[in-house]
Amino acid sequence: MNGSTEHPQHETSLHDALQAHVRESGSDPVGAYLVGLADDALRVARRRQRLARAGVGVVAAAAVAAAWAAVAGGATPGAHVVQPAAGGGTGKAAPVSLLPVTSAMEHACTHGNGGYTVHATATQPAFCVHADRARGMTDVRVTSAKAEKSTIDGTWQVEVTLRPADRSRFAALTGSIAAAPAPRNEVAIVIDGKLWGRPSVTSSITGGRFEIVGAYVGDLTGTTAHDLADRLDPAG
Structure with missing residues (x-):
């Protein structure tokens, strides 16, 4: 399967699952955190799809998946969050x-x-x-x-x-x-x-x-x- 389309679809599924979970569990700080993380990951995946670089959406997917696993296990998100690959979305290229x-x-x-x-x-x-x-x-x-x-x-x-x-x-x-x-x-x-x-x-x-x-x-x-x-x- 083409890597430029597979990862954004996976991100969308995880994003929708998180949104549904938040609606069912009510409004709380953890829910707001997860919604923001899901939205950011989805934006990264769609942007990198347009760049058509195979495999670059995997890190963003891992961020959403890790957050979902934390909620499923009853954990509260900590300070450390998995970020997109270095340089992605910074808007400033390294010299x-x-x-x-x-x-x-x-x-x-x-x-x-x-x-x-x-x-x-x-x-x-x-x-x-x-x-x-x-x-x-x-x-x-x-x-x-x-x-x-x-x-x-x-x-x-x-x-x-x-x-x-x-x-x-x-x-x-x-x-x-x-x-x-x-x-x-x-x-x-x-x-x-x-x-x-x-x-x-x-x-x-x-x-x-x-x-x-x-x-x-x-x-x-x-x-x-x-x-x-x-x-x-x-x-x-």
């Missing part, structure tokens, strides 16, 4: 910094040294990556960001498209480091203070597009890729 890498050492960064730590995995060591902000592109707002699976190895990635005004700058940046030895031919992709990738380049990238695959290829899951795309996309 990206594209910085030339100056060094990458095989250990975690020490506190306050200005580097970005790439945490160790089961198969890869930790790294401390330093990048040159003065020569790089900071606070870049992208035109679009889309989560998708690679057709080559099936790993998740986020395809990003730069605005026309930034494409020539990116071409100049990548062209200036393409002939440098590793790791100085790498671009650090930094979002919200975190290193999300450091792809190496061998020539100037003139198309204004690049992929985010994580600090190591395969780092991204379907959930994190969709969340990141929502965080970056102006329409997210």
Whole structure:
């Protein structure tokens, strides 16, 4: 079944069930809380349906389902509420910094040294990556960001498209480091203070597009890729 239509229908059913429960139990603070939560979740689901991103309505559905389970069990909703994925419905896309890498050492960064730590995995060591902000592109707002699976190895990635005004700058940046030895031919992709990738380049990238695959290829899951795309996309 198409993910863009299945989740809003599920949200609607849960929403109607909550409304019926509130009508039967009378007016009380818990009922008002649940109605507001149900309305918010339904709005999120319908909005994301219009964006046609498969699977992004699941978190909102989980919020309604959790609230319904709490009422069914006689619990009072607490302070913690499950929220939609990061970036969804904020109305403000996160900026990206594209910085030339100056060094990458095989250990975690020490506190306050200005580097970005790439945490160790089961198969890869930790790294401390330093990048040159003065020569790089900071606070870049992208035109679009889309989560998708690679057709080559099936790993998740986020395809990003730069605005026309930034494409020539990116071409100049990548062209200036393409002939440098590793790791100085790498671009650090930094979002919200975190290193999300450091792809190496061998020539100037003139198309204004690049992929985010994580600090190591395969780092991204379907959930994190969709969340990141929502965080970056102006329409997210």
